[in-house]
Amino acid sequence: MTTTEIRKKIAESSESDWFNSVEVTIEYPHIEFSLTLKGFSSIHKFVSQQLAGWEKLENIPSELNSSKQHFNTLKGRLDNFLNSRHLETKGNLENYWRTEKGQIQKNGNYFTYDSSQTEFLTDINNRIPDSTTGAYNYIVKTNTNLADRNNLIGSLLAYEFDLKDNSEITERRKKEKSSISKIKNDLRSQLSESETQLTGHLTKANQDYQKYVNLIDTFKSEKESLFNDWYDGTDENSGVKDKIAELENTYDSLLSLKKPAEYWNNRAKNLRTQGWISFAALIVFVVLVVWSLGELLWKVPEEIYTSFFADDKSAAIRWSIIYITFISFMAFCIKAITKVMFSSFHLARDSEERNTLTYFYLSLLNDSKVEKEDRQLIMQSLFSRADTGLLKDDSGPTMPNDFISKIINK
Structure with missing residues (x-):
C-alpha cells in the first residue's frame, strides 16, 4: 500500500485518533540507531522507505539480506493490519497491535539501508568479499574464528572503521558521526510528526466532508417531502x-x-x-x-x-x-x-x-x-x-x- 492509500484508510476509520496516536521505538544498538515514531502512517512510511532503499542497493552482502527481508515482512504485516483491522473498535485494535508492535521493536541484528555500517559492509563485499563475514561479526558483536585469515582481515577492517586509535582525528570523527546521527534522528522525528499532523488533517477533512454530505442529503429529503406533501394535497387546495x-x-x-x-x-x-x-x-x-x-x-x-x-x-x-x-x-x-x-x-x-x-x-x-x-x-x-x-x-x-x-x- 502507498502512503496515500494508508492515509485514506485511516481517514475512513472511526478510530482515526488511535491510529494517529500509536507509538513505537526502534533501536539497533550495534549501528547506534534509535528512533521513536508516532502515528501509524509515520511508521508505515519509515518501513516503506527502508524497503525501497534496500531494493535500490546493488551487490549487498548476504549477511544483510535478513535486514531487507525484515523490513519487507514488517510492511506486509502493517498493510494486512490496516486492511483487516481499520474498522475495529479501539479495544480490539489495542489487542492486535501488541503483536505488531513487538515485531517492529524487535531488537535483532538489523541494519538500515542508509547507515554508515551498511555502506561499509557493501564496500567490503565489493572489494574483499571473503572478509565480509568477519567484518559483519565484529559490528554485530558476534564471536568469529580469527584463525581464519579472511575473518581476521574483516575484523581488522571493521576495527579500523569503528575506532582506529584515541587521536584527536578519531575523536573528531566520532563527534561528527554523532552529530550526523543526531541530525538524521531529528529529521526523522520531524517527518514523523508532520506525517501524523497530515493524517489528522485528512481525517478531519474527511469527517467534515461526510458531515456536509449528510446535511445536504437531509435537506434534499426534507424539501422533496415538502414538495410531495404539497403536490399530493393539491386536490384538496381550491382547485x-x-x-x-x-x-x-x-x-x-x-x-x-x-x-x-x-x-x-x-x-x-x-x-x-x-x-x-x-x-x-x-x-x-x-x-x-x-x-x-x-x-x-x-x-x-x-x-x-x-x-x-x-x-x-x-x-x-x-x-x-x-x-x-x-x-x-x-x-x-x-x-x-x-x-x-x-x-x-x-x-x-x-x-x-x-x-x-x-x-x-x-x-x-x-x-x-x-x-x-x-x-x-x-x-x-x-x-x-x-x-x-x-x-x-x-x-x-x-x-x-x-x-x-x-x-x-x-
Whole structure:
C-alpha cells in the first residue's frame, strides 16, 4: 500500500485518533540507531522507505539480506493490519497491535539501508568479499574464528572503521558521526510528526466532508417531502390543478395568437405610414391643381373670351370641353387619393383594435372562464374581413356627356 492509500484508510476509520496516536521505538544498538515514531502512517512510511532503499542497493552482502527481508515482512504485516483491522473498535485494535508492535521493536541484528555500517559492509563485499563475514561479526558483536585469515582481515577492517586509535582525528570523527546521527534522528522525528499532523488533517477533512454530505442529503429529503406533501394535497387546495390547467391553456392561446398580434401591430404601423404618405400626396396634388387653375385663368388667350360672343362659337366650345375635362380629371385624382388616405387610416385603426382585442381576450382567459359562444364571437371579430372603403359607392369621373344625358333625361 502507498502512503496515500494508508492515509485514506485511516481517514475512513472511526478510530482515526488511535491510529494517529500509536507509538513505537526502534533501536539497533550495534549501528547506534534509535528512533521513536508516532502515528501509524509515520511508521508505515519509515518501513516503506527502508524497503525501497534496500531494493535500490546493488551487490549487498548476504549477511544483510535478513535486514531487507525484515523490513519487507514488517510492511506486509502493517498493510494486512490496516486492511483487516481499520474498522475495529479501539479495544480490539489495542489487542492486535501488541503483536505488531513487538515485531517492529524487535531488537535483532538489523541494519538500515542508509547507515554508515551498511555502506561499509557493501564496500567490503565489493572489494574483499571473503572478509565480509568477519567484518559483519565484529559490528554485530558476534564471536568469529580469527584463525581464519579472511575473518581476521574483516575484523581488522571493521576495527579500523569503528575506532582506529584515541587521536584527536578519531575523536573528531566520532563527534561528527554523532552529530550526523543526531541530525538524521531529528529529521526523522520531524517527518514523523508532520506525517501524523497530515493524517489528522485528512481525517478531519474527511469527517467534515461526510458531515456536509449528510446535511445536504437531509435537506434534499426534507424539501422533496415538502414538495410531495404539497403536490399530493393539491386536490384538496381550491382547485390548484385546475388553475395550472387554465394557465397552460392561456399559454397555448398566447402562442397561437402571438404571430397574428404581431402581424396586426406591424400592419397598423405600415398602414398609418401609408396614410400619411397619401395625405402628403393629396396636399401636393391640391397645390398643383390650384396653381394650374390659376395659370389657366390668368394666362388664357384673349380670343377665347371673345369667341363666346362671336358668331362662330366652335373655339369657345372646344376650350370649354378641354377645361371641364381637366377639372374632372383633377377631381377624380383628388377623390382617389382621399379614399386611399382614409382607407389607410381606417385599416390602421382596425389593426390596432384587433391587436388590443387579442390581448384583452388573453386576459379574459387568465382571469375568468370564457364560454364557447363568447370565444367564437371574439374569434370571429378578430379574424373577420375589414371594409377598406375603396370600392363602396365608387364611380368614374363625370364627363361632359353626363351633363348632356341628364339634361336630355329631364
